[in-house]
Amino acid sequence: MSKRKLSRAQAARIVEKQKNELISDTASGEATAGALQSRCNGRIISHFGQQLDVEDLDPAGRGEIIRCHQRANLPALVTGDLVVWQQGEAETGVILALGDRKSLFGRLNAAGNMKLVAANVDIVLLVIAPRPQAFMNLIDRYLVAIESLHLQALLVMNKLDLLENEKADEMDKMLSIYEQVGYAVYRVSASDGRGIESLETALNGKTTVLVGQSGVGKSALINRFGLESIATVGELSTAHDQGTHTTTTAKLFHLSHYDLIDSPGIREFSLGQVTQQQVLDGFKEMKSLASRCKFRDCSHQSEPDCAIQQALVTGEIHPQRLASYFQILQSRESKQ
Numbered sequence: 338m339s340k341r342k343l344s345r346a347q348a349a350r351i352v353e354k355q356k357n358e359l360i361s362d363t364a365s366g367e368a369t370a371g372a373l374q375s376r377c378n379g380r381i382i383s384h385f386g387q388q389l390d391v392e393d394l395d396p397a398g399r400g401e402i403i404r405c406h407q408r409a410n411l412p413a414l415v416t417g418d419l420v421v422w423q424q425g426e427a428e429t430g431v432i433l434a435l436g437d438r439k440s441l442f443g444r445l446n447a448a449g450n451m452k453l454v455a456a457n458v459d460i461v462l463l464v465i466a467p468r469p470q471a472f473m474n475l476i477d478r479y480l481v482a483i484e485s486l487h488l489q490a491l492l493v494m495n496k497l498d499l500l501e502n503e504k505a506d507e508m509d510k511m512l513s514i515y516e517q518v519g520y521a522v523y524r525v526s527a528s529d530g531r532g533i534e535s536l537e538t539a540l541n542g543k544t545t546v547l548v549g550q551s552g553v554g555k556s557a558l559i560n561r562f563g564l565e566s567i568a569t570v571g572e573l574s575t576a577h578d579q580g581t582h583t584t585t586t587a588k589l590f591h592l593s594h595y596d597l598i599d600s601p602g603i604r605e606f607s608l609g610q611v612t613q614q615q616v617l618d619g620f621k622e623m624k625s626l627a628s629r630c631k632f633r634d635c636s637h638q639s640e641p642d643c644a645i646q647q648a649l650v651t652g653e654i655h656p657q658r659l660a661s662y663f664q665i666l667q668s669r670e671s672k673q
């Protein structure tokens with residue numbers, strides 16, 4: 338399989354392009370995107386190096402999982418992709434075409450290359466916890482990535498049971514900053530089940546990818562949500578301590594009224610080649626204000642009549658968010 342290396346900007350462009358046209362087909366190219374979409378008879382639910390597990394969407398074999406290879410002319414496929422596949426030799430199949438992607442979520446590795454994680458997701462569930470400790474800057478990096486891909490972000494603070502003994506006030510202060518910005522924040526515990534029901538209501542009818550630092554409890558949450566899928570998740574996340582990598586491939590699970598995609602744990606979330614505008618767009622409370630600055634190229638630091646600095650004084654913008662904004666811009670510049 339060809340590994341395509343994409344920048345975030347390129348990935349965003351590809352998503353735009355694919356919303357309207359099919360990118361690959363086995364036919365003569367006459368088929369319209371709609372026609373291809375209606376022929377899609379499978380969905381990728383997991384990925385193993387060169388092979389992909391495809392769930393059969395045809396009524397006859399619905400739900401069956403077929404291990405498939407993909408045709409060489411296709412781009413890198415990811416969990417959540419809709420595909421056209423056919424039975425090959427023995428028990429395996431071959432993927433012939435890729436359907437439209439209504440969305441794409443990815444992260445950048447240390448080298449700044451886009452690693453696609455999941456396609457056709459509606460919600461990105463950003464999971465944080467008191468342990469491993471949640472840092473605003475990491476949350477903000479994720480939010481910039483999520484906003485730049487035009488996905489809906491939900492914040493979940495897991496391990497509520499631990500918080501009672503630890504820095505509860507500190508965590509509450511931090512979470513309230515995000516609530517003020519307009520993000521929905523859920524406080525849950527995968528261990529004792531608190532808050533799970535109201536979170537599930539927000540996921541109904543949607544496909545959600547869980548992201549966040551390794552060890553925050555993404556897989557444990559899926560276990561808590563799931564009934565039949567518990568065993569499968571358990572296989573993925575074998576015995577481990579917080580902070581260790583366990584889930585190695587994004588995997589899609591069907592739950593009663595929604596789908597979840599477990600993503601591999603990561604230690605660092607870098608934004609690589611994101612533009613200054615994309616960083617700004619990732620800070621919802623600042624985005625609309627920036628156009629009111631006196632200077633079009635205002636850096637929002639010490640210029641006169643800066644709408645951002647004024648909003649800082651009135652409390653509309655939290656100083657830690659602004660500091661985080663500058664920090665992201667700076668880390669981005671130091672890599673260029």
Ligand SMILES: Nc1nc2c(ncn2[C@@H]2O[C@H](COP(=O)(O)OP(=O)(O)O)[C@@H](O)[C@H]2O)c(=O)[nH]1
Binds near residue numbers: 497525552558577
């Ligand atoms: N106390 C507590 N521990 C949890 C909770 N959720 C997960 N854990 C523990 O945190 C560790 C990491 O969980 P895991 O689901 O593998 O995290 P992931 O890397 O984000 O998938 C495991 O030891 C879990 O038992 C929780 O709500 N409370």
Ligand SMILES: [Mg+2]
Binds near residue numbers: 556557583599600602
């Ligand atoms: Mg996991």
Ligand SMILES: [Zn+2]
Binds near residue numbers: 637642644
């Ligand atoms: Zn300004």
